[in-house]
Amino acid sequence: MSEKISHSLSEWFDDDALKLTSTDDALVEQSSESIAESILVHGLLSDLGQRDNSKDSARIQALMQTINEENSEEEVTTELDNSLIEVKQHSSATIASKRKWFAILSSALAIAAGVTVLFFLVGPNQNVSAATTSLEKVLEAAAKPFDRTYRLKVVEEYPTSQDFRKPQRGPRRPVRFKDEINNALLHVGGIDRFVFSRELKDGQKRVSGCDGLQSWAFREDSPVHISSDLHRYRGGLPGQQHNLGFTDLYSQITSLQEGYSIKLSKLETKNSNQSLQRITGEHRSVGIGGPKRVEIDFDPVTGVIHRMFLDELPRGKGGPKSVEFDLISQDQLDVGFYSHNFHHEPEKQVKYEDKRQ
C-alpha cells in the first residue's frame, strides 16, 4: 500500500474531525485489497468497542415494530377500501409473494423458530408460566429506585493464546480479569442508575456510573469523563471493551424475556428465615448475544436478586467467561451517590465527551 493511500486511510479512521483527502482512483483500485483489509479490521474493532446487548436487542425490536405497523396498515387498507382494486391486488400480491418466500425459508428456519416460539406457547406450561411471572417480578424490582450493592467474582475466564502456548504446571496461573473484577462492587438503584467500582492491577481505583442523566468514568490519576450517552460508560475493563453489559442488571434481566428458555425452581438455603427461588435461563436462539446460561436467585416476595450467575458470556466482548454477583447490602445509599461528584474531590478535572464523528 502506498504512503499516500496509507495516509488517507489513517485520516479516515483516526482524525478526530472528519477529513477527506482526494485520492487517485487508479491508485485506490490498485490497493483495493489492502484497503479492504484495513477497513475490515477497523470495522471489527469498532464493533467490539461499541457492542451493547440491550441496544442490539432494541434495534431488532424497533425494526419488527416498524414492519408490524406497516403490515397492519396494509391489512386495514384492504378491509376498508374494497373499491380500490389496485390496492387490493398489490396487497394480495405482496402477501402472496411473502407467503411463498416464507414457505421456502421456513424449511431452513423451522427448528430455530420452533424452539423459540413454541416453547413459550406450548412448552412445559406451568413451569414456564410461573417462571415468566417470576421474571416479571424480578424485573419490576430491578426497576425500582431502591439501592442494592453486589460484590462481583470472576468464576472462570476464557483461555487466551498465551494459555495455549504455556503448559499447565503447578498452580494455575492467576487469571487476568480476576485481578480487576474480584471484589468489585456494583451498586444499582433502578434503571440507568449504577456505580461500578474496582481496583485496577496497579492498585488504582476505577469508578464508572450513571445517574440517569449522564454516564461517567474515571481513574484516580485521570480526569472524569462524562457523556450524555447513558450507555457510554458501562464499567468496561481497561484494554478490553467499554461495555461489559452485565453492569446493566436491568438490561440483562430484560434480555431473558427473549431467546431464552427459562424455568423456575426452589432453592434450599441454610438460612431457614429466607427462602429463595431460582430462575434458570438457557440461551437457545441463533445469532443473539448474551450469556449462554443465567441463574438468578431471588426473593419471591420482593423480587430482589440475591445472586446472579452469568455463564459463557459472549466471547466477542473480550471479557471473562463467567461472573457471579452476590448481594451484600440493601442499605439506602446517600443522596447523590450515583452522580460522579460524590466519588471524587471537587477540584478534579472533568471532561465532557461528545460522540465521535
Next chain:
Amino acid sequence: MDVISDKKARKAFELLARENSRMLLVYLRSLVRDEAVIDDLFQESMIVAWKRLEDCDLNRPFGPWLRGIASRLVKAHYRKQKVAPIVLHEAVLSAVDRQFENINLQEGDTWDEKVVALHQCIDALPEKQKSVLSGKYFDGLQTKLVADRLELTLEACKKRLQRGRALLAQCLRRKGIMSAVEAKS
C-alpha cells in the same frame, strides 16, 4: 389464513435479521464513522430487505444481498453529504464484500464464533499497539485523548494505530479469517 401466514413470514424474517445483524453492524461500522448514522442505516437496510424480499434470489445467500442494500444506502448517505471517501470506491467495496464472504465460510454458527480468532490476535499484539487500539476502540476516546493519555504526539499515536491494524490484519490472515491479499501489478 393470510394474516397468520404473514405473521409467520415476519417471524421468519425476524430470525433472519437477528442472524445477520452482527455482520451488518460490522459492515456498517467498517464504512461509516458516526454511530447514530450507523443505527439509521441498519434500520433502513433491514426495512428495504423486508420490502424487497421478492427480489431476493433464494438460491443465493442472504448476507451478500443484504450488504448490497447497505452499500447502496451508505453511498446515498455520503452523496447527500457531498463527500466521496476512499471506502466508497467500487473496487474497495467489492474487496470488502469478499472478505465478509470469507468470514462467512469460517467454522461456527454465529458471527462471534466465526471471528473468535480476533481475540487471540488482539491478545498477541505488542503492548505499544494494544494500548492505543484499546484507548481508541474500547475506551471510546478520540485520538487526541489517546495520545494525551499515553503521552504521545498525535502523529506518533496515529502511526501506532496504523501499525496495530496492520499487525491484526496479518494475524487474521494467518488464521484464515481474512483471505490473503492478491498482489496487483
